[in-house]
Amino acid sequence: MSFSYLVRRLLLSIPTILIVTVIVFVLVRLVPGDVVDLIIGTQKFLSEEQILKMYEDFGLDKPIFVQYFIWMKSMLSGNLGISLRTGEDVATMLLQRLPVTLELAFLSIFVSIIIGIPLGIISARKKNTFVDNLIKVVGLVGLSSPAFWIGTIFIVIFSFYFESFTIFGYVAFFENPMKNLQVFLLPSFTLGLMIAAQILRITRTSMIESLSMDYVKVAYSKGLGKNKVIYKHAFRNALSPIITVTGIQLGYLFGGSIVIENMFALPGLGRLLLQSVNQRDYPVIQAIILFIVIVIIILNLLIDFIYTIIDPRITLG
């Protein structure tokens, strides 16, 4: 991948980012009720003037496109703004929440890869046998069970039968690694199982195709060991679609899993996003969405780059 290609791809992503910012900016303001309404709540004693003053302070009194340009200007100067609700710096808030989301994302993907890929390969090798059908059924169950349900079952089981197990109460990894991993175990399996089902299906399909190719037959007839044939010759060729699916899933996970983070009380981006929407905390919502968009764009670029490593027929630029 050449440097000029990289620059071109990044430039091309600017319109995408701009469009997303406009959509988000407008959408959050379409939600009935704004932050001022929520602050006032039932306190009817505030005067008309005081309320107008609040709108002015928050910069919500200006026309929406003026608000947008003010926000854009501050974004471009690297300032994500401050929370309308707490007055905290938005960038600081994101950086506080990010490690939780990243840890959850990587652990979930790890779980899904170590479950999905081996099962997918076994399933492909034993195509149309009892083992394959069993794995397919398990995969289908995983694919169609909603995460909140699997999560609930986990919580119920673990709180009943493993009383010493810590389900809730986030601790940073560097403070108490054991406890941190315990807290992340259930949420990452909940998410990981769902994604594993998707990775399993794509691995199976892709492996069935590459196992049927002539070069695999040649590899067998070369007298190479089974593992060499399957992993070196067949799996490497089956890898591209698996990477695509894994990458897309990782992109979603980086945005924070709203349901799972709330369910397991993990203070990640997803939880912050939900809170901010509930409180109409516009700058925080906008910043999180923008972050997700940028991460997905970078991730896609990275996936395209990985393609060129695993398949020499693909070149970028």
Add this chain to the structure above:
Amino acid sequence: MLLEVRNLSAGYKSQGKEIEAVKNVSFSLDENDFLGIAGESGCGKSTLLFSILRLLKRPGEIFDGEVFFKGEDILKMDEETLRKKRWKEFSLVTQSAMNALNPVYKIKDQIMDVILEHSDYTKIEALEIIERVLQMVGIQKERMDSYPHQLSGGMKQRVAIAMALVFSPSLVVMDEPTTALDVVVQRSIMEQIDEIRNTNKFSMIFVTHDISLLFEISKRIAIMYAGELVELGQTKQVYLNPLHPYTSGLINSFPKLTKETKEYKGIPGKIPDLSKPIIGCSFKERCQNRKELCNTRPEFKEVIPGRWVACHFPL
């Protein structure tokens, strides 16, 4: 004798149905022999080849028979022993080399992995061998750093042949190696194979539906029909004096360069459905000489020394 196939039956099992794609096939191969096996698509040629090499994969299965290679039954050998013999003793060039080479590895890595698997050569020695075999098939050594997609069809086929020859095996099995190539490239590759066979002696089984090619290049020829061998003999004799009506039909269906042009006749009818049992001679529905006796199965027997035919009334 290098290879002896005895009463080999193989096929596919699916949903309780058994499809016998190879029926009771017997033949033998000497050292430095060149047997061509011809037959139309779906007659069981590839199934036969993969059964002989024990490469048939589920739902494919060998039902019965023996395959003796240098006196040992390949079908009864344990997998590890067989694995160690593979490629050193017998190698394979598959149908359309486009797919025989793994697209994600360089040419040299694909030849290297088989050399390192079966020998104690170092990587540097292996590279020398790769250079030598590539040179043998007329590929410049610089090409070993290419990926398959960077080579032309003919070059890929040459590489696949070079790869099959790294250990100078005594048997090379070729499954329609030139089918995807144009006639010019096909010819130059066939000449190259001939040349290599003059210096490195090895036996070859060459399978194709291109019967005119086989008549031109092979030493002996076997004609396959509906899973059975119907005729086997010295190529020249079979061509000049076919004994089976199917062989004669095939020979009459392509033009001869030296004779005057005339209208060519095909063989009426089509090959029987292999999933249903065939009673008697498998060719009888399409045969003009069929008689009462053809309702019993003709035996594949040696009628003249070196000439085998499965017909009650050979021509």
